[in-house]
Amino acid sequence: MTSSLRDLKPGQVAQVVDIASNNTDQLLKLSALGLVPGCFVRLQQRFPAYIVRVGETLLSLDGAIAEKILLSQEIEQVK
Amino acid sequence: MNMEYPPINATIPITNRPILLIGNPNVGKSALFARFTGHRVDISNYPGTTVELAHGPFSVNGAVLTLIDTPGIHSLLPRSDDERVTCDVLQNSSPWVVIQVADTKNLRRALLLTFQLAEYAMPFVLALNMADEAESLGIQVDTRRLAQILGAPVISTVATHGRGLDDLRASLESPRPVSYQIHYDGAIESAVQRITTLLPENWTGRRALALALLSGEAGPAEHARRANPIPPETWQAQLASIQAIVAETAAQYSQPLAYEITRQRLRCADCLLAQVYQAAAVRPPTLAEKLGQIMVHPVWGWPFLVLVLVVMYLFVGQFGAGTLVGWMEETVFGEWLNPLAIRAAQSIPFSVVRDFLVGEYGLVTMGLSYSLAIVLPIVLTFFLAFSLLEDSGYLARLAVMANRPFKLMGLNGKAVLPMVLGLGCDTMATLTTRILETRKERLQVTLLLALGVPCSAQLGVLLGMMAFLSSAGVAIWLAVVTATLFGVGWLAARVLPGQRTDFILELPPVRRPQLGNIVVKTLARLEWYLKEVLPLFILGTALLFALDRLGLLVWLERGMAPLVKGLLGLPAETASVFLIGFLRRDFGAVGLFTLARDSLLTTNQLIISLVVITLFIPCIANVLMIVREHGRRTALAVAAFVFPFAFAVGSLLNLAFRLLGIEF
Ligand SMILES: Nc1nc2c(ncn2[C@@H]2O[C@H](COP(=O)(O)OP(=O)(O)OP(=O)(O)O)[C@@H](O)[C@H]2O)c(=O)[nH]1
Ligand SMILES: [Mg+2]
Numbered sequence: 001m002t003s004s005l006r007d008l009k010p011g012q013v014a015q016v017v018d019i020a021s022n023n024t025d026q027l028l029k030l031s032a033l034g035l036v037p038g039c040f041v042r043l044q045q046r047f048p049a050y051i052v053r054v055g056e057t058l059l060s061l062d063g064a065i066a067e068k069i070l071l072s073q074e075i076e077q078v079k
Numbered sequence: 080m081n082m083e084y085p086p087i088n089a090t091i092p093i094t095n096r097p098i099l100l101i102g103n104p105n106v107g108k109s110a111l112f113a114r115f116t117g118h119r120v121d122i123s124n125y126p127g128t129t130v131e132l133a134h135g136p137f138s139v140n141g142a143v144l145t146l147i148d149t150p151g152i153h154s155l156l157p158r159s160d161d162e163r164v165t166c167d168v169l170q171n172s173s174p175w176v177v178i179q180v181a182d183t184k185n186l187r188r189a190l191l192l193t194f195q196l197a198e199y200a201m202p203f204v205l206a207l208n209m210a211d212e213a214e215s216l217g218i219q220v221d222t223r224r225l226a227q228i229l230g231a232p233v234i235s236t237v238a239t240h241g242r243g244l245d246d247l248r249a250s251l252e253s254p255r256p257v258s259y260q261i262h263y264d265g266a267i268e269s270a271v272q273r274i275t276t277l278l279p280e281n282w283t284g285r286r287a288l289a290l291a292l293l294s295g296e297a298g299p300a301e302h303a304r305r306a307n308p309i310p311p312e313t314w315q316a317q318l319a320s321i322q323a324i325v326a327e328t329a330a331q332y333s334q335p336l337a338y339e340i341t342r343q344r345l346r347c348a349d350c351l352l353a354q355v356y357q358a359a360a361v362r363p364p365t366l367a368e369k370l371g372q373i374m375v376h377p378v379w380g381w382p383f384l385v386l387v388l389v390v391m392y393l394f395v396g397q398f399g400a401g402t403l404v405g406w407m408e409e410t411v412f413g414e415w416l417n418p419l420a421i422r423a424a425q426s427i428p429f430s431v432v433r434d435f436l437v438g439e440y441g442l443v444t445m446g447l448s449y450s451l452a453i454v455l456p457i458v459l460t461f462f463l464a465f466s467l468l469e470d471s472g473y474l475a476r477l478a479v480m481a482n483r484p485f486k487l488m489g490l491n492g493k494a495v496l497p498m499v500l501g502l503g504c505d506t507m508a509t510l511t512t513r514i515l516e517t518r519k520e521r522l523q524v525t526l527l528l529a530l531g532v533p534c535s536a537q538l539g540v541l542l543g544m545m546a547f548l549s550s551a552g553v554a555i556w557l558a559v560v561t562a563t564l565f566g567v568g569w570l571a572a573r574v575l576p577g578q579r580t581d582f583i584l585e586l587p588p589v590r591r592p593q594l595g596n597i598v599v600k601t602l603a604r605l606e607w608y609l610k611e612v613l614p615l616f617i618l619g620t621a622l623l624f625a626l627d628r629l630g631l632l633v634w635l636e637r638g639m640a641p642l643v644k645g646l647l648g649l650p651a652e653t654a655s656v657f658l659i660g661f662l663r664r665d666f667g668a669v670g671l672f673t674l675a676r677d678s679l680l681t682t683n684q685l686i687i688s689l690v691v692i693t694l695f696i697p698c699i700a701n702v703l704m705i706v707r708e709h710g711r712r713t714a715l716a717v718a719a720f721v722f723p724f725a726f727a728v729g730s731l732l733n734l735a736f737r738l739l740g741i742e743f
Contacts, residue, residue, distance in 0.1 A: 060585075
């Protein structure tokens, strides 16, 4: 079973293992913002849009994208 | 051309080779530009403030060069029209030096761009801006080490306080390209080598061109070809071989090549960061971060939004439109200027001139008092409040809050930025649609702006008019306009060809707005108002005066009666309101304001006419901007839709009022 950003709870940190999108534009856009497999993301909130922190960048995303961001199972709780 | 990099000093000839400011969005490029050139450009705390180039004089070691501020970019593969502007100027202008401006705390993303600029082999300086913020977050960057590794100057700066600017200027004197080049994996490197040998030797930055071609971007090579042409047949042949190499390389990866290349760049950035970048492992959220979380909080975000709107309304609607307008009208114009002008005019022997100055449609009594007494105070208070929203970082967070409703229209939250900017000025907002990624989204937002987003001047008059309306009336006006915008947006999403995109937006940090910047910005916008709007107001007054004098106004009112009286159920006098509405919607709205004040309109009529004038044709400047960005045919199509549509909505509302027997 894999988990995606959708399964993360606010405040949790996890490592991205894959971005399951075959939309090149989307992949390029996320990578230009620093979001690629290997990096750590921290979820701030899920509603009204997903907000994640990648390094010092704060990104807001649609749920449709969040579910494509697959995470490793080890989840850190920081708070 | 093969570039040499002579030192910059007073002996260099005057050239048009500029110095470019390039960098990720919202890192302080415009703030640096303003510091260096003394020119005023928009500086705001959201990505996508700058959407076109700005030029200014810049002296380096006695030589006066041109400094160019550019829209922010994420990479050299442009994805929207504003990014395209930057990539084009980078490739076309053969700059003396490229100053990459970076947000120190976001060095990782900046390096992604640094590596690409290094491949272009252009002389390069890295400004690590926002050093103050990095310091307060406990982030340390070893600039000396970074400069050593890159082989280029790295200067720490704080654009807003002018820190490090002298060092930055000095570092430009002997420019040289970055010596550091990243190495991709075997397959990509060998493809780069093979493509490079296929490119003409006199093309600069061949490594970068090869990598762009591998990423599926032919733009840079086309630019190089324009600068140093080769026969088309030769190029076609080369291009075919290149495409074969690209296809062969792409087959070795499961992911698109462009993505693979970016990932390898990011991996190099991470290696480099490990050597120069230190951050406190875990830090508690700062006060600003906590405030930022409240602004978009699933629960608290909504009361916060209401609070913002209420405060805006109190400041602009009550203080600006009430207190200030009252004082300007009653005291400044009523007691001082008008009596003075009337007394002065009495000495003029010609009654025509006298009436032209101080009559019913007089220049002073109508033109100036409308534009200065009624609209100016509201525009002033609106822009003051709006700058606070921009500079605090709330505007981008509004996009998060409004993402869902915007998705219903086939847009995403990013479109909130131009839509809300439209409340300031629709013309500028039409330009800002460049930040949207597809042409479809751009056209959709351009249409909605033209159709029904009231600009500050119009909003001002509308706010002033709320005094004559019950809150139910205001609610109806708001509901009809909003529903129309949504309806048209929804339809346009279905009718216009093209793609929609998913919502991905970078949120700027919450920052304390700087008083200086707010004052400068507000003054500049007032200057724009006085320069652009005032002459039109005066022209409108003159036009009305002339029509009235020549007896054409009555004739016109009679001609438009079937439309105005029949369909909209309005008194004939409103015809003149719509007529001047052609010049500017807000001018038409002012006409309604006076009609309402003189009790010539029932509340029903007031609501209907307000709806029509809100949805009325956009101002001339806005139409010209649509022409500039999308061509004459699109502008014509927009106008041809908006004009009858405004009347249609007004007529329907009139019909609904009558059928339902609604009477306010
Ligand atoms: N604390 C701090 N804030 C800065 C600094 N430089 C710029 N800012 C702020 O950062 C925000 C963005 O500045 P801009 O100059 O508009 O950034 P830009 O790079 O031109 O942005 P775009 O045009 O959107 O690409 C503004 O609110 C500035 O006041 C700095 O050195 N320190
Ligand atoms: Mg800018």
